[in-house]
Amino acid sequence: SSDTGSTGGGGTDAGAAKPPIAVDLPRADSDFWNSYAKYIPEYAKESDINLMTPTNSQNDIAKLVANAQAVTAQGAKAIVMAPQDTGAIASTLTMLESKKIPVISVDTRPDKGKVFMVVRADNRAYGQKACEFLGEKLGGKGKVIEFQGSLSSVNGRDRSEAFAECMKTKFPDITIFEEPTEWEGTKAAAALQTRLAQHPDIKGVYMQAGGVFLAPTLQVLKSKNLLVPPTDPKHIFIVSNDGIPQEFEAIRKGEIDATVSQPADLYAKYAIYYAKAAVEGKTFTPGPTEHDSTIIDVGNGVLEDQLPAPLVTKDNVDDASLWGNQIGK
């Protein structure tokens, strides 16, 4: 009953001839996604596509659906999105599929529905890497506190599950305190204070998001005089997750020990890459890619390009190729 086809042509004039590509940003209040947002136009320019002004769904699935509908009405020929709520996007994907608009899903894999490509790092691998690093540093025993995200976030859940599973199988003597935080720094700080009072012998911290937990954690440890170099027996080993510049800084100072760098730049780069490929009609098959990653078939014909997410420690923190070393400073 609608006439979407006839009113295309939003976006910039420069590339008017090229099919417009829409990008929806999931939120504007996290360092990680802000870096991603900065990379998007850069790579769009580089690969010479007609990028529509990115929309922002403010971490609200209803807004994401509304935005998808709006850009469709404006004539988008491909959509890049990062649905933080992976279930609730199903109908929208069906709608977009019926209009033959390919979707690139970044960071998350929709539970259901057809997408052209999922560009993602393996969140379970994050949890796994953190577990292995901590387990090793602690010598397989001791107490670890984990700042979980929110149960309703698939990424948080993946990290929690993988971390717990790995600890259980590989380091059964390590006690984990799982703290639900709803991704809030205040909750993490409160939990850490309480736990340290209860268990002064906590030796490790795994925080699932450096962007929100890093500063509060350091602050609490500082006030308890626990921010000491790794050589000190009082040292608490900390593994973070995200790879923002501040985490690197803390690694250099010896305040934290490692972080899993979630590749904001690669997310942007390959989101654009696959969007362009989709409108050009290219197809992909499972297997290794030419950019150090593997495309796997995660079922139902959904392909997922699993980008590398390196563990950054003191040894490789100055690696210039890390996205956290390319921005800000």
Place this chain on the structure above:
Amino acid sequence: MTDVLTDAAGSGAAAPPPAVSAHEITKRFGATTALSEVSVSIQAGTTHALVGRNGAGKSTLVSVLTGLQRADEGTVAFGGAPAPAPSDRDGWRRQVACVYQRSTIIPALSVAENLFLNRQTDGGPIKWGGLRRRAGALLEEYGVDVDPGALAGDLNVEQRQLVEIARALSLGTRFIILDEPTARLDATAIERLFGRMRTLAAAGVTMLFISHHLREVYEVCDTVTVLRDARWVLTEPVSAVGHDALVAAMTGEAVKLTEVAPRSVPDAPPVLSLRALTLGDAYTGIDLDLRPGEMVGVTGSGSSGKVSLAETLGGLRRADSGSVSVSGSAVGVGVPAALRAGIGLVPEDRHREGLVPLLSVAENATLPIGDRLGPAGVVVPRRRTAVAEEMVRRYDIRTESAAAPVASLSGGNAQKVVLARALSTDPRVLVLINPTAGVDVRSKESLLGAVRSAADQGTGVLMVSDELDDLRHCDRVLVMFHGRVTATLSRGWDDAQVVAAVEGVTSEGASS
């Protein structure tokens, strides 16, 4: 009207059952006993007066008789049959209609809807046009000049009261309670109400009438019951109990009410001067000089502008033009300026502008003088209590203590707190609007006594009132009509003169 009066306690096996009888009613609020074993029965077709001092328990009895509150002990019967169950509101409403002392008008709804609340339609959707027409007819029948489509919240106090009365009378019940319906009405409206009541009585409707104006009791009632301190005191035909006896029964002491003593006002330059004061539609070109110690009454019908004038003086309204000065210096805008100039105000509606219900009596009475109760803005509780207790004593406020919330006071006592507040600043000019509305005889006397003694000490008093008893205390009375002062009556006027001037019929007879 019936002449046959039966023993209230009931001995008439042969007589028809009373229209209403309350038996041994006891009602407590916390540890306050508002009613203690009160029995009253009212014969069908009579108009029964219920009198008593403020806080005697009259309104509480009303709420028990209308089923709004459940008595702790005792029973209520209508026409010999037990009263409906507490939850059966419709049952109660078939038995009794009531004009409550507290407004039951819903401000956000139209007048028409307020009149027909919960009976807008017999079923099916409401036809608003028809409802407004019915309301218009009803209002006309009762001589109430308001637009049925207006928001009830836009009506003034008197109009609201008239709407409530019209509503109660229109319900078609055979028993109607009127709890102080006249407290907010002017003379003509009261006359109209009485006419209506007589017609109803002639039609055999039973009425329970509460008023602090004993004259009204004698005018429209057949029997009278007196309550004192939550107890039943007497039930008599009005013809059998004289004015003084009634007052004695109410107060429990056989002291006569004092006559209004003549007083003289020393000649002195005016303490308050108004020059060509004008406010929109309300009043125009008001000139007035008030000498220290002088008491000036202002009266007029509804919408004569008298209340607006008084509110302007108190700082609640702002005149469009003209000047107000106290002892020669101009008064600024707003209440604080008026207070600073020495003008104290008793506002019209104690619920709306008079009191902060949750705060204590002490705090309400001392609101404007917070700066005098301690150093540097501190309010020393002990000093506040001392000042308040003195006020409670001086103005005879019936309260458990100065610390009780003012919301727990009966209407008349609440009014005294408002007066206490106005006098707390020792004003040079005291402006009062209907100060004795809802105040019992004895309290009225003490209240007006307090006003008089303030005047005797040099305070100029401007009293806006519809009550001739209040106006009798004044040295002269101004009558306003459609926003202008149309007559000035000096001491010695008679009631007819005032009524005529208020009606705007003539003013020649008023001048001397």
Place this chain on the structure above:
Amino acid sequence: MTTTAPVSPPEAPVARRRLTGPRLARMRDLALVPAIIVLVLVGALIDPVFLSSANITNVLQQQTELSLLVLAEAIILIGGRFDLSLESTVGLAPALAVALVIPAASNGIGTEWASYLAIPLCLLVGLAVGAFNGLLILRFGLSAFIVTLGMLIVLRGLQIGITGGQNLFELPMSVLYLGNAVWLGLPASIWICGILFAIGIAVLGFFRHGRAVYAIGGNRDAARAAGIRVDRVMWTVFIVGGLLAALAGLLMTGRLGSVAAAQGDGMIFTVFAAAVIGGVSMEGGKGTLFGALCGVIVLGLINNILTLAGVSAQWIQAIYGLIILVALMLARLTTGKAQD
């Protein structure tokens, strides 16, 4: 010595030039119409797509769930009460209903009841929540704010507890139907909202029980004195509120194709914003459902226009808030009445 002022002739009583009540109330109802017109003009200027029927349909459909919650909240507010827990019911009701119906393998509870029960179960949950709120508030005299705030947390917690924080996406067909069906060229959810609003407007405007809600909100004691069964009416209102919230949850579930663990999370602010912008007073007894509906539409238009205009993510929120404030001032200017 007395003076007599010249007697003015007994002329007609001072003219009452003030607008009469209902007219004013109606004006207040229409207060948002200028804002809506301005928004539509701006939208049309920004992108012609704005006026396409597809876009308008989208805007309306996206607002359906919100509008049902606003309908519920507006009625409760008019009755002088409060319900914050609606937003959690939006999630819990369908989640519980679906979990009872789907197999454990799809994150169900394992009861695997017949799937045609899903919709009745969902509505039943809404009804139960409303009834429980009403019980605590009306019978036990607890503060509505605090009871429903507590319930907001408890219900969301229950949903997370029951589903383990998982999204449920194996939905029975019946649940999917309502959020997706198209009736006579318009999404079913728009029809449903339209009809429910029409019923609501009719009941609140023209029926005794509806008017009773206004009376209760305006002056509870007076309503009681007038023979209105205050508690019974308000209990019904709470139950209707719960039902509407459950229905909103159903529509949202169908539209989005799953029950998100955070479904409805944070909506209550928007619900209040729409209702209050639409002229429903927090103090009870004031406002109309039509006004509330206008409030919903204003918010929907603002969102749509901001998206179409491609406002930068960095400033979108500030601009959104600013537009709301300006819309309010507009409403204030056109009615000329102070709000509350």
Place this chain on the structure above:
Amino acid sequence: MTTTAPVSPPEAPVARRRLTGPRLARMRDLALVPAIIVLVLVGALIDPVFLSSANITNVLQQQTELSLLVLAEAIILIGGRFDLSLESTVGLAPALAVALVIPAASNGIGTEWASYLAIPLCLLVGLAVGAFNGLLILRFGLSAFIVTLGMLIVLRGLQIGITGGQNLFELPMSVLYLGNAVWLGLPASIWICGILFAIGIAVLGFFRHGRAVYAIGGNRDAARAAGIRVDRVMWTVFIVGGLLAALAGLLMTGRLGSVAAAQGDGMIFTVFAAAVIGGVSMEGGKGTLFGALCGVIVLGLINNILTLAGVSAQWIQAIYGLIILVALMLARLTTGKAQD
């Protein structure tokens, strides 16, 4: 035939044994004390660490920012108004102050003002926000709910706009100081809160202007008629509210070591919960700051106990909500008064 009761001698009036107003009010104040005692007992049973001075200090410190917001909100509520925007001020005030001071390389605006200006600037922002809210609400007669809801969005949007949504990590020493300093063995923030609450309780209880706030909240017209400068007092209250929120933001920033883009986000619900649980009425004129403080402590204890008990993430929210509801019922039972 009429009867006359024997005229009773002018005896003493019927004994009035009722609790007097203030005593009742004080009881209401103490309503939460049983709940606090129960919580402390439960906490001690769950883990002996609970009663350790370190843990108690932690609980108190974690609640300092919340308590300042509750202090602000309680005063505003007692005055019969509303402020939702406090939670955004908690983020914006320190963010703007810090951004003005730090170099652009650390996500500053680039002005690089002297860093000792950070604290005054932060407080100034709070003051300005409060003053602006007051202006819109008091002068223009806009609804407090809707103005401050709009401001909540606008201020958060401004923060995101100014910082580009980044957390600010490079803080001047002065900003870090307050949130971390320890005075006489207790964190400075606890001292600050304690002192501010003491001042608040004294002013609201024993000073003319404090009592005026109660009068205004209880009956605005009556307060005006009694010569209280209603608008001026309420404007001051809004400004104090803004200042307190900015101070809370400062403490939080210091304690957490950064200004998060979402700092304060979602706090306003908890603020209202604490205030209302503590007996402050949404209708104005009722409640005390002591009660509000008890509300804050109850919420802090619940959180602490749940953490110590290690309740599973899956059910923690449901249990949290449930405990709040139960605490309320307890409060209701002990005072025996209906709430509103």
